[in-house]
Amino acid sequence: MEASEVWGPRWKMCDNSLARRYMEVASRKQSLVVLAADLRTMGDLKSMINLVGPHIAALKTHVDLVDDWDAEEWGELCHHAKKHDLLIFEDRKFADIGKISRGQMAGAYDIRSWSDIVTAHGISGPDIVDGLCAGWSDVDREGGVLLLAQMSSRGNLLEIPGYTDAMVAAGCSHSGVFGFIGNGSNSDDVASLRSRVGDKKMIWTPGVNIAIGDGEMGQRYGDPRKAVLSGSDGIIVGSGIHGVNNPRGAAEEYALVSWEALLERGGF
Ligand code: S5P
Secondary structure, eight states: OOOOHHHTHHHHHOOOOOOOOOHHHHHHHHHOEEOOOOOHHHHHHHHHEEEEEEEGGEEEEEEOTTHHHHHHHHHHHHHHHHHTOOOOEEEEESSSSHHHHHTTTSSTTTHHHSSSSSEEOOTTTTHHHHHHHHHHHTTTTOOEEEESOOOOTTTTTTSSHHHHHHHHHHHHHHHTTTEEEETTTTTTHHHHHHHHHHHSSSEEEOOOSSOEEOOGGOOOEOOOHHHHHHTTTTEEHHHHHHSSSHHHHHHHHHHHHHHHHHHHHTOO
């Protein structure tokens, strides 16, 4: 199916080029699954991409979690991910002032050269988005920033009244913003975020698992189907895929659930 048909108003209204690319990949692969590849070795990461690559739309990494990280091998891994038609999303959760964030896009990991999307907190003010976009421009690339508007973890301070509204107000008007992270563990939170965000930006939701309930160390999980029906455009799934006996089967199941929910929702 064509992305413009599937995504309806989201496709028409969208002002970030990476978000369009995501909508195309998701439509080609019939999957809204973003794999949270929280694995500790390059070998395990590569095997996981091979196993589940056909069923996911984006690969979310925590580059500083990998024990045997190596620049050259990482380049090969990213190349491999691209062959699987995946967007690469470094969940770095940048939070510093714009100038420093721009510098941190370079550094030892050189995130600007291989990431399509990164996460950022808005706590330091809106210039962080300019800083991150400048990081990509420094190597003649374009990317999209996902701002944390909500979190899935228990007791997070983004729940303090006013924070989410301020984040959405700052992010919606910036074309460098791909979208927002919402709390996938609670479909009312996702629906409320969607009503504030409108159609112009993506909402991606961690904290989803077919086995709903509490996870490790304060993580909370909600139902992926409900998250998409409430307005999530991408489900971020970690342990639900890499932590089970049959990751490929699980990825396929999350893909199906997410895609059917998107079609049921009618794209918006
Ligand atoms: O609020 C959040 C934001 C993020 S990006 N809660 C989260 O859990 N995440 C990320 O999603 C987290 O860093 C991890 O990589 C993933 C969730 O993994 P899971 O194993 O709990 O599904």
